Amino acid sequence: MEKFDKAFPSKPLTWPRGKQWALAGVVGSGNLEVLFERNPKISDQMDCHVESSIPGYKNSWLAALGDFASNYPVGGTKVTIHDQGADPIVVTFRLRQAYDHLLKKTP
Amino acid sequence: MMRAMSPAPKDTRRRNKAERMRRVGKLASGKFVSAKSVPEVLRRIIEPGDILCLEGDNQKQADFLANQLATLTKKDLHDIHLVMSCLTLPSHIELFKKGLIRQVDFCYAGPQGQAVAQLLADGRFPLGAIHTYNEIYSRYYVDLTPRVALIAAVQADRQGNLYLAANTEDTPAIVEPTAFSDGIVFAQVNEIVDTLPRIDIPADQVDLIVEAPYPMHLTALFTRDPAAITDVQILMAMIALRGIYQKYEVQSLNHGVGFNTAAIELLLPTYGEQLGLKGKICKYWMVNPLPTMIPAIESGWVEGVFSVGGEVGMERYTAARSDIFFTGRDGSFHSNRAMGQLAGHYGVDMFIGATLQIDVNGNSSTVSKKRITGFGGAPNMGCQPMGRRHPTKAWLQAGAESNPGPGSIPGRKLVVQLAETFQSGRVPTFVEELDAQDPSIKKALHGVAPVMIYGDDVTHVVTEEGIANLAACRTIEERRAAIRGVAGYTPVGLKRKKRETQELRSRGIIQLPEDLGVSPSDVSRSLLAAQDIKGLVRWSGGLYDPPTQFVDW
Amino acid sequence: MSCSNLFHEQTARQRIASLVDPGSFTEFLPPPARVMSPYLPQLDIPVSFDDGLVIGRAKLGGTPVYLAAQVGQFVGGAVGEVHGAKLTGIIKAAARDSIPCVFIAESGGVRLHEGSSGEIAISEAMRAVFECRAKRVPTIAVIGADIGAYGGMGILTTCCDFRIMTEHGRLGISGPIVIEKWMGKQAYDSSDRALVWKTSGGKTKFLLGDADVLANDDAASVGAAIKKLLAKSAPVTIKSVKARQQELERRLKTFGKTTDPDAIWTALGIADVAKATLATATEFTALAKKK
Numbered sequence: 001m002e003k004f005d006k007a008f009p010s011k012p013l014t015w016p017r018g019k020q021w022a023l024a025g026v027v028g029s030g031n032l033e034v035l036f037e038r039n040p041k042i043s044d045q046m047d048c049h050v051e052s053s054i055p056g057y058k059n060s061w062l063a064a065l066g067d068f069a070s071n072y073p074v075g076g077t078k079v080t081i082h083d084q085g086a087d088p089i090v091v092t093f094r095l096r097q098a099y100d101h102l103l104k105k106t107p
Numbered sequence: 108m109m110r111a112m113s114p115a116p117k118d119t120r121r122r123n124k125a126e127r128m129r130r131v132g133k134l135a136s137g138k139f140v141s142a143k144s145v146p147e148v149l150r151r152i153i154e155p156g157d158i159l160c161l162e163g164d165n166q167k168q169a170d171f172l173a174n175q176l177a178t179l180t181k182k183d184l185h186d187i188h189l190v191m192s193c194l195t196l197p198s199h200i201e202l203f204k205k206g207l208i209r210q211v212d213f214c215y216a217g218p219q220g221q222a223v224a225q226l227l228a229d230g231r232f233p234l235g236a237i238h239t240y241n242e243i244y245s246r247y248y249v250d251l252t253p254r255v256a257l258i259a260a261v262q263a264d265r266q267g268n269l270y271l272a273a274n275t276e277d278t279p280a281i282v283e284p285t286a287f288s289d290g291i292v293f294a295q296v297n298e299i300v301d302t303l304p305r306i307d308i309p310a311d312q313v314d315l316i317v318e319a320p321y322p323m324h325l326t327a328l329f330t331r332d333p334a335a336i337t338d339v340q341i342l343m344a345m346i347a348l349r350g351i352y353q354k355y356e357v358q359s360l361n362h363g364v365g366f367n368t369a370a371i372e373l374l375l376p377t378y379g380e381q382l383g384l385k386g387k388i389c390k391y392w393m394v395n396p397l398p399t400m401i402p403a404i405e406s407g408w409v410e411g412v413f414s415v416g417g418e419v420g421m422e423r424y425t426a427a428r429s430d431i432f433f434t435g436r437d438g439s440f441h442s443n444r445a446m447g448q449l450a451g452h453y454g455v456d457m458f459i460g461a462t463l464q465i466d467v468n469g470n471s472s473t474v475s476k477k478r479i480t481g482f483g484g485a486p487n488m489g490c491q492p493m494g495r496r497h498p499t500k501a502w503l504q505a506g507a508e509s510n511p512g513p514g515s516i517p518g519r520k521l522v523v524q525l526a527e528t529f530q531s532g533r534v535p536t537f538v539e540e541l542d543a544q545d546p547s548i549k550k551a552l553h554g555v556a557p558v559m560i561y562g563d564d565v566t567h568v569v570t571e572e573g574i575a576n577l578a579a580c581r582t583i584e585e586r587r588a589a590i591r592g593v594a595g596y597t598p599v600g601l602k603r604k605k606r607e608t609q610e611l612r613s614r615g616i617i618q619l620p621e622d623l624g625v626s627p628s629d630v631s632r633s634l635l636a637a638q639d640i641k642g643l644v645r646w647s648g649g650l651y652d653p654p655t656q657f658v659d660w
Numbered sequence: 661m662s663c664s665n666l667f668h669e670q671t672a673r674q675r676i677a678s679l680v681d682p683g684s685f686t687e688f689l690p691p692p693a694r695v696m697s698p699y700l701p702q703l704d705i706p707v708s709f710d711d712g713l714v715i716g717r718a719k720l721g722g723t724p725v726y727l728a729a730q731v732g733q734f735v736g737g738a739v740g741e742v743h744g745a746k747l748t749g750i751i752k753a754a755a756r757d758s759i760p761c762v763f764i765a766e767s768g769g770v771r772l773h774e775g776s777s778g779e780i781a782i783s784e785a786m787r788a789v790f791e792c793r794a795k796r797v798p799t800i801a802v803i804g805a806d807i808g809a810y811g812g813m814g815i816l817t818t819c820c821d822f823r824i825m826t827e828h829g830r831l832g833i834s835g836p837i838v839i840e841k842w843m844g845k846q847a848y849d850s851s852d853r854a855l856v857w858k859t860s861g862g863k864t865k866f867l868l869g870d871a872d873v874l875a876n877d878d879a880a881s882v883g884a885a886i887k888k889l890l891a892k893s894a895p896v897t898i899k900s901v902k903a904r905q906q907e908l909e910r911r912l913k914t915f916g917k918t919t920d921p922d923a924i925w926t927a928l929g930i931a932d933v934a935k936a937t938l939a940t941a942t943e944f945t946a947l948a949k950k951k
Contacts, residue, residue, distance in 0.1 A: 001701075001704050001706070020692065021690065021691060021692050023673070023691050023709070026671055026708070026731055026733045026734060027706050027707070027708040027733070027734050028733030028734060029733075031733065033691075033708060033709065035691050035692070035709060037692055051706065051707075052706075053704070053705070053706045059601070060596050060601075063596050063601055064596050082706045082707060082708060082709070083706065084706045085533075087529045087533050088528070088529065088595055088596035089339055089527060089528060089529055089571050089595065090339075092595075092596075093338065093339065093342075093571075093627055096626075096627040096628070097627060097628065100626070100627065100628035104628065631664055631665070632664040632666070632669055633664045633665035633666065638664070638666055638669075641938060644938060645938065649938075658854060659853035659854055659857065660853075660854055660857065660937045660938070
């Protein structure tokens with residue numbers, strides 16, 4: 001297992017009333033689950049903790065997470081990922097899904 | 108290959124053919140020979156040095172004849188110049204292992220891609236060139252005219268006429284040049300009957316016929332189970348429908364068969380309907396009768412489909428939809444690869460298909476050091492038809508974007524590559540240089556890298572990240588930046604420069620899903636008009652008969 | 661993995677969301693609580709926030725229910741210590757509060773990495789189901805995923821008052837590969853999907869009576885089936901067990917030598933097997949009734 005933490009600058013996210021967290025994805029082969037939680041302490045940063053069963057792709061993770069933080073307002077969010085070998089396509093997809101779940105409706 | 112070397116060419120071929128047929132003698136009763144006499148017949152009709160054509164099409168194979176041929180030895184048969192579309196069977200490879208072949212010219216290896224790579228590496232594959240289908244058919248009339256052609260048909264009648272049924276494929280393209288150059292046409296058929304449903308090849312063009320002990324080999328190559336279509340493929344389908352099909356109002360098209368295009372076909376009755384596109388796009392198709400086309404056809408999207416071949420299981424459906432498909436007087440399906448490729452080249456607004464590898468210049472290939480697959484037909488459709496003169500809206504619109512100069516054709520065919528940025532096993536689709544450019548491959552292929560589709564011909568690359576409009580790029584540097592812009596987190600994509608990408612986006616050369624009004628949260632497999640094979644059977648009203656490997660009920 | 665309206669393709673959380681009255685679901689021990697497996701990290705296997713089981717309280721058509729939904733993609737939906745404890749807990753809560761319990765199963769049984777704990781947890785969950793039934797608190801199992809309910813989960817779902825299945829669901833104890841391994845390929849070819857579903861799939865189970873309802877592969881149909889059963893429950897008694905035993909003995913006597921599942925369908929009243937295989941659940945149910 002490869003584990004690392006990294007914070008990325010991002011515009012602040014306005015958390016919808018009543019929402020404390022949002023989850024996307026499932027831990028399975030080629031997939032991951034990502035949990036967004038509030039972190040009021042750092043409103044201009046997305047604070048990430050990643051645990052991946054396939055080591056050696058840190059550069060790819062950092063690029064995908066960095067792009068996500070710069071394209072979406074997710075400051076003030078703690079992001080935790082349990083990964084079982086998702087490729088960058090799935091990583092980006094799940095991050096966007098979690099963001100959508102947070103802002104909208106779909107679980 | 109060369110005609111008899113004499114100062115005044117006369118009719119030596121005709122006399123030589125008569126001599127070969129005389130040698131066959133009592134082994135034939137009229138045109139008909141027995142199955143067990145086939146190896147001996149082949150010995151008598153083929154001479155060393157002949158150009159020999161085996162019908163190995165993409166789908167159907169004259170496998171009985173090929174298997175019998177492969178039992179012959181160098182004593183019987185040598186210095187053969189083998190010309191054929193597809194090397195698919197173990198018996199095809201056996202011919203090389205036995206050292207019978209002096210030179211081979213072909214189009215596609217597919218199932219034998221690894222075997223071909225191995226033979227090449229071992230120096231036992233004397234390659235002339237790898238061609239596209241229409242390219243090799245054209246050479247049958249130029250310098251690769253077959254002396255003997257071994258073909259496959261479904262039925263023969265007692266006069267020697269042939270019925271090809273749904274899978275005509277390459278047969279007429281092989282038979283005509285052979286028959287009209289004093290060549291010998293030897294057909295295997297599934298059965299001999301009194302009356303054919305219709306005559307596809309007249310007896311005049313057929314010399315010998317054998318009723319094979321087993322039906323010809325026929326593969327269901329083009330059936331894609333909707334249950335296997337992924338979210339990413341649906342996202343890309345939505346991006347393509349918005350950013351290309353809708354934008355250019357594509358009336359006529361060819362789909363390179365695969366899951367990506369199957370997703371598009373299954374999204375027409377749902378997402379396409381939501382976008383108000385029915386009746387505006389996708390009316391005329393050059394594509395095999397794909398089961399995944401059924402919902403769009405049943406929903407009234409399609410005016411007509413012409414095909415290069417059939418598809419196992421679609422016989423009853425196509426026969427019942429003769430307004431859409433080409434069918435004979437007998438009511439059953441008809442296809443033709445040479446004409447289908449021609450239609451796909453000149454007659455349509457767009458080619459769209461998926462690929463395994465794309466380089467920074469937009470060139471693509473499916474070849475790797477371990478698998479030499481060849482080209483098949485994709486390059487015929489995936490290229491700019493410089494001989495085209497008739498305009499359509501899509502052709503002119505794409506043409507205008509490419510800023511044609513005073514000596515350039517004003518229109519452009521839409522040539523679209525669909526590519527997820529990663530293949531399975533985390534292998535990046537986008538590379539700096541294609542595997543096909545490897546020096547050992549180029550050397551084996553006489554200095555020409557086996558590029559399937561050239562970047563100069565591609566108008567758009569669609570990934571899950573968005574669309575890169577290569578046609579609108581003014582320089583090769585812009586093109587590379589556009590490709591990197593949609594190449595995601597592959598090593599090629601990670602080299603993109605943020606400012607460059609943003610500039611291309613502001614000019615509309617790169618379009619992200621959000622620019623097209625597509626959001627990942629819209630993506631759902633429930634958008635597919637049919638989500639499994641059973642669903643396709645229901646859509647067809649029970650007319651579609653899926654092959655057993657697709658039936659899990 | 662994907663967003664879909666097909667029940668068998670939905671994730672556990674999507675199934676819950678599409679079944680319950682909008683906004684009525686409260687999750688117990690949600691992901692932020694991080695009640696996860698203590699064993700998987702020792703084996704370098706990724707953990708999941710909910711350990712593969714989502715539990716909580718919701719309303720179905722206004723009626724309060726306790727829900728448990730297994731996450732099939734996480735270690736095959738298999739039951740480990742935490743997963744099993746959550747499952748037992750929610751069923752015990754149902755017994756305590758006299759609130760119906762709905763269990764959406766998608767599991768191969770015990771999680772081998774946590775063998776002992778998993779086994780114990782399943783037997784505790786079974787005991788909790790009996791507690792519910794003794795108090796006439798309805799226990800309803802839904803089996804609508806391709807993985808089905810196998811091993812200990814096959815047993816647990818059979819202990820419930822009712823089983824709702826879709827044609828995608830499968831119910832059994834030993835999986836097809838195990839059966840083939842012990843009985844030989846001639847007797848049972850596990851790669852023959854048609855055979856596997858004809859012997860353990862929802863339609864067959866419905867015909868045999870092991871499933872009480874056959875629902876269409878969508879939440880609306882599954883939800884409607886659940887709602888009809890929310891007021892019904894019966895205790896497990898010596899009498900009911902003996903009756904079931906006799907029923908199974910009759911079944912063995914009638915079909916014990918049959919080697920063709922289609923013959924079983926025909927014997928149970930299905931005239932046109934081909935048509936029935938393609939039929940929706942609604943159509944199939946109607947066909948099955950015409951005996």
